Amino acid sequence: MSEDTGVWAYAITEDEHLSGPEGEPVELSWLTGVGEAKVRTTAAGGLTVLVSDVSLAEYGEAALRANLEDLDWLDEVAREHHYVIDAAARLFPLLPVRLATVYSGDAAVCAALTANGAQLRGALRRVGGRVEWGVKAYAAPEGEPAREATAQEGTAREAGAPVSAPSPDEGEPNTSGGAGLAYLRRRRQQLTAAREGKAAAVSGARAVHAELAAKAGDTRLHPPQSGQLSRVRLPMLLNAAYLLDAAGSVTFTAAVAGQATAHPELRIELTGPWPPYSFVGPDDDEADDEH
Amino acid sequence: MTKPMTNTERPRSSLATAGYPAQRVSLVDLLDRVLAGGVVVTGEITLSIADVDLVVVSLRALLTSVSALTDPAVGREGPEREWPERE
DSSP, rough: OOOTEEEEEEEEEEEGGGGGGTSOBOOTOOOOOOOGGOOOEEETTEEEEEEEEHHHHHHHSHHHHHHTTTTHHHHHHHHHHHEEEEETTSSSSSSSSSSEEEEEEEHHHHHHHHHTTHHHHHHHHHHHHEEEEEEEEEEOTTBBHHHHHOOOOOOHHHHHHSSSOTOOOOOOTTOHHHHHHHHHHHHHHHHHHHHHHHHHHHHHHHHHHHHHHSSEEEEEEEEOOOHHHOOOOOOOEEEEEEEEGGGGHHHHHHHHHHHHOOTTTTEEEEEEOSSSGGOOOOOOOHHOOOO | SSSSOOOOOOOOSSSEEEEOOOOOOOOHHHHHTTTSSSSSOOTTEEESSSHHHHHHHHHHHHHHHHHHHOOOOTTOOOGGGGGGTTO
């Protein structure tokens, strides 16, 4: 390994998964990773890592510090990294490696494998071959059911149209105060409705998570996403990942669709199936979930 | 974070499905996973892992704070991982 080259790691699997039924090796030479480098393997202690050689001028310590803050660079590298993991995860059980894990050479990779062998094997048993589904829930935008009724009611009243089901405090005849007071009352009702709509969306998101968590092997909560990055301006109320056996995916995605129908106060989005990125973490994550 | 993103995917219905077979995933969903997920296997001669973690933390803090500033919505008051698990 030359001094200006490092080793980028994508995924870890057990040696046995890299042989077909006849003992023939699984073909990986078609895979390319970051910087379009060829993916290869290196192994130690029964574990194999998918790696590629990278130039330290672009992927070394100092360069990574700068490049990771460049969203265009990050976008490209994240996709190249994901491509290798996603393609390989369709072929055999694996653990995705976090983005930007670079070693000084194969010897360093093998030393890290050996030092963490038991933990890695444990994680592989837990998540290897399983998939992750992402579910995001937003408060439904104005104009969708929860808020629409309020807006229409206000408009109808302004035009003097009859209101079929007046609420107690709004239904009183407007005997004093004139237009100004009527406006304030309407405004107050709108704010109350907005607050109630938001509260309904929050409890709806909790209910969705509880329903889906009951159908999944494990769950993880991600922080709400930046609206600027996602280009969604709605408040994000849930950003969760659910771990499923590949065979459980159909039932699970049907359950997500059912939740979307049952909760018109929410906009629900499903992503996946992903390799089990969110579930490889140390056990202390599990303390945050469900307990 | 002022640089415009190339990702233009937006929800079109109440249930938008990205998936089989792989469709272009949105960057923000990908970053949730590759920056915060994935196994971290450190060794004595792993380059820069601590520094990269710091960069990733600052990047995530930046991305999250944009959201928090523009949308002080419900469910943001606690530490990020505690909601909505606590009833």
